[in-house]
Amino acid sequence: MKAGIVLFPGINRERDMAIALTLASGSKPRMVWHKETDLSGLDLVVVPGGFSYGDYLRCGAMAAQAPVMRAVRDFAAAGGYVLGVCNGFQILTEAGLLPGALLRNAGLRFLSMDCHLRVERSDTVFAGHYQKGQVFRSPMAHGDGNYIADPATLDRLEGEGLVAFRYATPQGEVSEAANLNGSARNIAGIYSPNLRILGLMPHPEDLVDPLMGGTDGKPLFDGLAAAFAQAA
Amino acid sequence: MQRQVDQSLAAEFGLSAEEYANVLEIMGRTPTLTELGIFSVMWSEHCSYKSSRVWLKQLPTKAPWVIHGPGENAGVVAIGDGLAAVFKMESHNHPSFIEPYQGAATGVGGILRDVFTMGARPIANLNALRFGNPSAPGTRRIVDGVVRGIGGYGNCVGVPTVGGEINFHPAYDGNPLVNAMTVGIARADRIFLSAAAGVGNPVVYVGSKTGRDGIHGATMASAEFGADAEEKRPTVQVGDPFTEKLLIEACLELMETDAIVAIQDMGAAGLTSSSVEMAGKGGVGIDLDLDAVPQRETGMTAYEMMLSESQERMLMVLRPDRQELARSIFEKWELDFAVIGHLTDTGRIVVRHQGAVEADIELAPLADKAPLYHRPTAETPKQPALAAARIEDRVGLGRALETLIACPDLCSRAWVWNQYDSTIGGQTVKRPGAADAAVVRIEGHARALALTTDCTPRYCAADPEMGGMQAVAEAWRNITAVGARPLAVTDNMNFGNPERPEIMGQFAAAIRGMAAACEALDFPVVSGNVSLYNETRAPNGEARAILPTPAIGGLGVLDDAAKAVGMALSPWLDLVVVGATRGWLGQSLWLREIAGREDGAPPPVDLAAEKSVGDFVRAQIQAGAVRACHDVSDGGLLVAVAEMAMAGRVGARVPAGPRDIPSHAFWFGEDQGRYVLAVPDAAAFLRVAEAAGVPAMKIGTSGGQDLTLPDGGTISVASLCAAHEGVLPALMERAG
Numbered sequence: 017m018k019a020g021i022v023l024f025p026g027i028n029r030e031r032d033m034a035i036a037l038t039l040a041s042g043s044k045p046r047m048v049w050h051k052e053t054d055l056s057g058l059d060l061v062v063v064p065g066g067f068s069y070g071d072y073l074r075c076g077a078m079a080a081q082a083p084v085m086r087a088v089r090d091f092a093a094a095g096g097y098v099l100g101v102c103n104g105f106q107i108l109t110e111a112g113l114l115p116g117a118l119l120r121n122a123g124l125r126f127l128s129m130d131c132h133l134r135v136e137r138s139d140t141v142f143a144g145h146y147q148k149g150q151v152f153r154s155p156m157a158h159g160d161g162n163y164i165a166d167p168a169t170l171d172r173l174e175g176e177g178l179v180a181f182r183y184a185t186p187q188g189e190v191s192e193a194a195n196l197n198g199s200a201r202n203i204a205g206i207y208s209p210n211l212r213i214l215g216l217m218p219h220p221e222d223l224v225d226p227l228m229g230g231t232d233g234k235p236l237f238d239g240l241a242a243a244f245a246q247a248a
Numbered sequence: 249m250q251r252q253v254d255q256s257l258a259a260e261f262g263l264s265a266e267e268y269a270n271v272l273e274i275m276g277r278t279p280t281l282t283e284l285g286i287f288s289v290m291w292s293e294h295c296s297y298k299s300s301r302v303w304l305k306q307l308p309t310k311a312p313w314v315i316h317g318p319g320e321n322a323g324v325v326a327i328g329d330g331l332a333a334v335f336k337m338e339s340h341n342h343p344s345f346i347e348p349y350q351g352a353a354t355g356v357g358g359i360l361r362d363v364f365t366m367g368a369r370p371i372a373n374l375n376a377l378r379f380g381n382p383s384a385p386g387t388r389r390i391v392d393g394v395v396r397g398i399g400g401y402g403n404c405v406g407v408p409t410v411g412g413e414i415n416f417h418p419a420y421d422g423n424p425l426v427n428a429m430t431v432g433i434a435r436a437d438r439i440f441l442s443a444a445a446g447v448g449n450p451v452v453y454v455g456s457k458t459g460r461d462g463i464h465g466a467t468m469a470s471a472e473f474g475a476d477a478e479e480k481r482p483t484v485q486v487g488d489p490f491t492e493k494l495l496i497e498a499c500l501e502l503m504e505t506d507a508i509v510a511i512q513d514m515g516a517a518g519l520t521s522s523s524v525e526m527a528g529k530g531g532v533g534i535d536l537d538l539d540a541v542p543q544r545e546t547g548m549t550a551y552e553m554m555l556s557e558s559q560e561r562m563l564m565v566l567r568p569d570r571q572e573l574a575r576s577i578f579e580k581w582e583l584d585f586a587v588i589g590h591l592t593d594t595g596r597i598v599v600r601h602q603g604a605v606e607a608d609i610e611l612a613p614l615a616d617k618a619p620l621y622h623r624p625t626a627e628t629p630k631q632p633a634l635a636a637a638r639i640e641d642r643v644g645l646g647r648a649l650e651t652l653i654a655c656p657d658l659c660s661r662a663w664v665w666n667q668y669d670s671t672i673g674g675q676t677v678k679r680p681g682a683a684d685a686a687v688v689r690i691e692g693h694a695r696a697l698a699l700t701t702d703c704t705p706r707y708c709a710a711d712p713e714m715g716g717m718q719a720v721a722e723a724w725r726n727i728t729a730v731g732a733r734p735l736a737v738t739d740n741m742n743f744g745n746p747e748r749p750e751i752m753g754q755f756a757a758a759i760r761g762m763a764a765a766c767e768a769l770d771f772p773v774v775s776g777n778v779s780l781y782n783e784t785r786a787p788n789g790e791a792r793a794i795l796p797t798p799a800i801g802g803l804g805v806l807d808d809a810a811k812a813v814g815m816a817l818s819p820w821l822d823l824v825v826v827g828a829t830r831g832w833l834g835q836s837l838w839l840r841e842i843a844g845r846e847d848g849a850p851p852p853v854d855l856a857a858e859k860s861v862g863d864f865v866r867a868q869i870q871a872g873a874v875r876a877c878h879d880v881s882d883g884g885l886l887v888a889v890a891e892m893a894m895a896g897r898v899g900a901r902v903p904a905g906p907r908d909i910p911s912h913a914f915w916f917g918e919d920q921g922r923y924v925l926a927v928p929d930a931a932a933f934l935r936v937a938e939a940a941g942v943p944a945m946k947i948g949t950s951g952g953q954d955l956t957l958p959d960g961g962t963i964s965v966a967s968l969c970a971a972h973e974g975v976l977p978a979l980m981e982r983a984g
Contacts, residue, residue, distance in 0.1 A: 025581065025582060026493055028404075029406065029672060031673065032674040066406060067406075067490060067493070071490075126399050126403060126667045126668075127666060127667070128403075128665070128670055157403065157672065219671065221674065227689065228671070228675070229679070
């Protein structure tokens with residue numbers, strides 16, 4: 017698998033992402049500086065977490081205008097695979113690659129804790145190593161993860177099966193109590209209509225090593241590595 | 249318009265009449281405003297340690313693994329694999345009272361710079377916090393702001409906040425303590441220092457632009473608070489963690505080259521202290537041209553630029569032939585880069601601005617003739633040891649336990665930790681609350697660091713010497729409890745007004761106790777910070793000091809991160825207490841929270857026993873014989889067992905203790921040097937302990953959903969957790 021990790025000033029989870037991708041695929045991802053525009057040869061573009069441009073305007077809004085994002089849009093338009101995590105998800109929504117927006121958490125506080133995610137479909141390159149309906153644990157760490165979109169968009173996402181993960185209890189119940197940041201319909205991650213772009217708020221890349229408390233996040237990267245190993 | 253420089257202006261700047269007379273003697277003339285500013289900040293308590301230096305010298309600072317002790321930006325110890333840990337703790341108490349969010353945020357930013365300026369990538373933050381009475385009106389605002397500030401800065405720069413501690417006591421009502429600690433990792437042979445060298449070498453300013461924020465912050469931090477605290481708000485700096493993140497990456501990238509001769513962050517007293525200290529340490533002179541300083545505001549004077557404490561700035565001396573390489577790296581990271589001067593052979597600091605010489609001071613006397621005070625000390629009166637048998641238990645074990653685990657000093661801190669990113673970096677082996685020390689693996693290595701901060705201020709108030717000793721011992725114990733080898737500490741000495749003999753007496757005694765413990769435990773002090781004048785003057789003129797709080801930041805190493813143990817119980821194990829239990833109730837939380845008394849001598853620390861018990865526990869963990877371990881500290885034995893049960897969401901059965909100690913004293917006494925271990929087979933374990941000459945006894949077994957108490961009562965772990973975890977959210981999130 018040839019993955020590229022896009023770096024904006026203020027991105028800070030690129031190392032975590034590189035560790036997870038390398039662990040799963042055996043090959044180190046390429047770091048792509050925000051001024052670069054050549055993404056050729058990549059199977060997967062990852063926009064990692066952090067505070068691009070300090071999140072001083074609106075989370076992801078500045079990064080969405082960077083030169084590399086034009087290349088990411090072209091890459092996606094050509095059917096390329098894109099993963100955006102946390103600030104990366106925010107950037108993808110700001111760039112118009114995914115619908116909706118991420119608002120301040122409902123409790124108005126930064127939340128750093130484990131959450132549980134229910135897998136809504138497993139027939140994608142991202143979720144192929146999970147089972148549909150499976151619940152996995154993942155760290156999350158964000159102040160603005162409260163997913164929102166207009167009701168028509170939410171209905172469309174659900175109707176077209178584009179909800180990737182929902183916040184759930186460890187038993188898999190999609191409830192208000194499990195919805196830590198107040199996201200609409202407990203949505204933690206969504207796909208593009210062609211299922212090749214995934215944006216999600218939690219950090220599965222931080223739970224890929226038993227020493228760090230578990231490997232619940234690893235199947236996501238194993239699935240990607242397997243999909244692109246076959247493709248190669 | 250500039251004020252005339254005279255003794256009254258010097259007094260406003262915090263210089264005493266005697267100190268100002270010294271300035272006149274050194275200068276041989278009336279100093280300029282800028283010169284007076286430079287003297288006043290360099291000779292402030294904050295920068296000169298004038299009241300504390302004589303005592304700090306007593307602390308042991310050496311060990312074979314110490315690479316750099318006190319005197320550099322941070323302490324450096326070798327941890328194996330050719331790596332070094334770089335760490336320090338520093339206070340931001342005064343700013344955090346005036347403006348909690350920015351005060352705490354810039355505290356985190358400042359300590360991060362102290363660490364990466366030495367060439368280390370920061371891998372962990374911790375913070376030791378003390379707040380006032382939790383139900384007092386101002387406390388909630390301060391807690392909220394400080395926690396948001398620490399999170400806001402640390403989360404954005406992308407360094408995990410993995411540990412720390414919080415106490416509440418009315419003595420901190422007008423004077424919260426915010427002590428921030430950063431730990432970084434560097435190659436042991438690539439440590440960057442601050443001593444300037446090479447006459448003619450360029451002096452380079454990088455980072456944020458200079459503004460008028462924080463002028464005279466160091467002087468503010470060297471005075472007590474009166475009713476005008478609110479008016480001091482402009483002396484608090486504003487943090488920009490985004491720029492700090494860029495500065496970290498740019499500096500570390502430049503440090504991969506051979507461009508840097510010397511580097512120091514611009515912390516307290518900004519450009520003044522960085523330039524004076526770098527040139528002073530290197531025995532060279534320095535010429536600064538302030539016209540070249542990147543400025544955020546127009547019309548700034550030399551005085552303002554020299555004293556500004558604008559954040560996220562560094563000063564470097566570069567090899568001239570690497571200047572353009574360095575410039576290109578900082579331009580890539582979109583940070584200011586300006587050559588603002590050069591080194592000279594004059595031994596003087598010369599500051600030019602708009603064609604005029606605004607300051608010209610000989611550096612040697614600025615350092616050598618800095619004030620040094622042997623302030624009078626008064627010993628804290630000793631309190632009698634309390635006889636446990638004479639203190640009646642009117643409550644019983646179950647109710648006392650429920651009260652204790654929900655009291656402000658023992659209730660769950662999850663509400664705070666959950667606002668700090670503790671997993672970023674992907675190396676956090678033991679997150680906050682999972683173990684006695686945070687455990688962070690070093691990326692690409694099996695090795696991990698064990699990190700903790702500790703101090704028990706109520707012990708320090710009752711007996712500062714024993715309290716100082718206990719703070720060091722507890723840090724050593726917490727590192728031991730995860731199976732790590734303790735290496736060194738950083739200290740953050742928070743005290744009241746040193747001009748009062750009883751306060752200076754507390755300071756001196758605490759240092760004595762710390763020195764004894766550091767010596768006995770082979771646990772030297774490699775860096776530190778002193779914060780004095782933590783007092784608030786009440787409207788009636790009475791000075792109210794904080795409890796003496798010598799906060800200790802401890803660092804240890806695990807050669808194999810996989811051997812770390814946490815405190816969470818799992819079912820069907822035996823519980824063993826290692827270390828002697830005598831039932832010491834003086835200064836215990838049981839005494840305060842249940843009996844309503846805050847008296848008696850604190851529990852004594854037996855340093856020889858501490859060492860032998862700790863070495864035994866560590867060896868057992870390393871041998872794989874221990875499934876969970878938790879030191880016995882605040883609240884005593886039963887609280888320790890309950891904390892292990894809550895962490896694992898597993899019950900335990902603890903039968904009656906020995907008959908010769910009253911039950912409440914056995915279960916809630918705070919005898920030092922003890923650990924509760926969960927082991928597969930107590931009988932076998934006790935034989936090993938006996939052979940090692942270490943006191944140990946079985947106190948129970950784990951399993952089920954309930955905690956079954958020695959008196960036969962039961963409490964469900966779920967209800968304990970609910971009580972334990974509900975306190976801070978209820979205090980902090982209540983409406984109105």
